[in-house]
Amino acid sequence: MSVFDKLVERSARKLAHNTSRRSLLTKLGMALSGAAVVPLLPVARAAAEDGGYPGVGKQSTGNLQDPGDPTSCDYWRYCAIDGFLCSCCGGSANTCPAGTEMSPITWIGTCQNPADGRAYIISYNDCCGAPECSRCMCNRNEGDRPMVRPQASNDINWCLGTTNISYTCSTAVVLGVALEE
Template sequence: MFTKLEKMLQILDSRAEKQARKSAETHGRRGFLSKVGGLMVASALFPVLPFDRSMGKAYASDGSSVFDETSCDYWRYCALDGTLCNDSGGTNTSCPPGSDASKVAWVGTCLNPDDGKDYLVSYNDCCGKAALVGSTFCFTSQDERPGYRMGLHNDINWCMANDNKGYYCTVALLVGIVDE
C-alpha cells in the first residue's frame, strides 16, 4: 500500500518540479520583481485616488439649484449682493477679461450641503467695465449686518479702492473651512 502512495507522491513531485522549472525558464526574477514593485507602488497610490463621497445622493435629479453655479441659490453665494461673474464673461472665481478684482472685499460664512461644513467665502467685486444688462443679479445676504459701519455689510461699492471704480460683477472665492 505504501508503494502506491509513494509512486503517486513521486509523480506529483516530478510534475510540480517540471512546472516550476518551466515557469523559471519563461518568467525571470526581474519580471517577477518588477510586477511586485508595480503592485507595491499601485497599492501606495490607491488611497489618493478620488472617490464618490455622496453616498448615492443624486443632486442633479432632485431639482435643487445649490450645485448650479449660475443660480443665486448656489451654496457659495449665501452672502452675495451683486451680479454673477460667471454670467458676465468670467467664472465664479475669476473676473471677466477687462475687469480687475477689487482690492477690498467682504467675507461670508456659507454651509456646503455636500459635506455639511461651513466655509469662509470672500466676495470680490470686479471693477473697470460698464455693468452688463441682463446678467443675473443676486441678493442672498444671509445674516447681513446693519449698515452702520463699513465692512460689516455688503451693500457698498467695493471698487472704491481701485483706480476704476465702476462695478461690473462679483466673484466668490473659498478662503477656508470654519474651525469648530
C-alpha cells in the same frame, strides 16, 4: 460678539491674499469682501429659484465637492452675495471677466457647503472697471449687516482701491474653512 469674530480662518491660501492693504485691514478687523450695490429684488431671486436665469446657460464646477450651478442664485457660495454673478458675465465664481480687475478689499460671508457639510468663509470680491454686466442679479442677505459693520455689509460697492469705482459683477471666492473658536 459677532459670529465673524468667533470664526477663525484656516486656509493654506490665506498667504496668497496678503497684499499689504488686505493684511492691514485684516488686522483692523475690517475683513475683506465685496459685493455691490444692487439690492433686494425678490423678483431676481424668484427668477433664480427654478434653477437659473432666462437665457443663461447652466454651468457646473465639475467638482462633486463643489456642487450646484454657479449661474444660479441658489449656488451655495452665494449665501450673502449682492450683485451680478460673474459666472454669467465671462468670469466665474472665483475669477473676474476679461477687462476687469478684482477689488482688493471686500466683505465676507459664511456659507455651508452642502456636499461636505463644512462652513466656508466666502469673500465676495467685486470685479471692477467695465460697465455693469447686468446679468444674473442675485441678492441674498444671510449674515448681512448695515454699513456700521462694513466687513459684513453688501450695501457697499467695494470697487475702491481699484483704478476706478465702476462695478461689473461679483465673485464668491472660498477663503477657507470657518471654525467656531
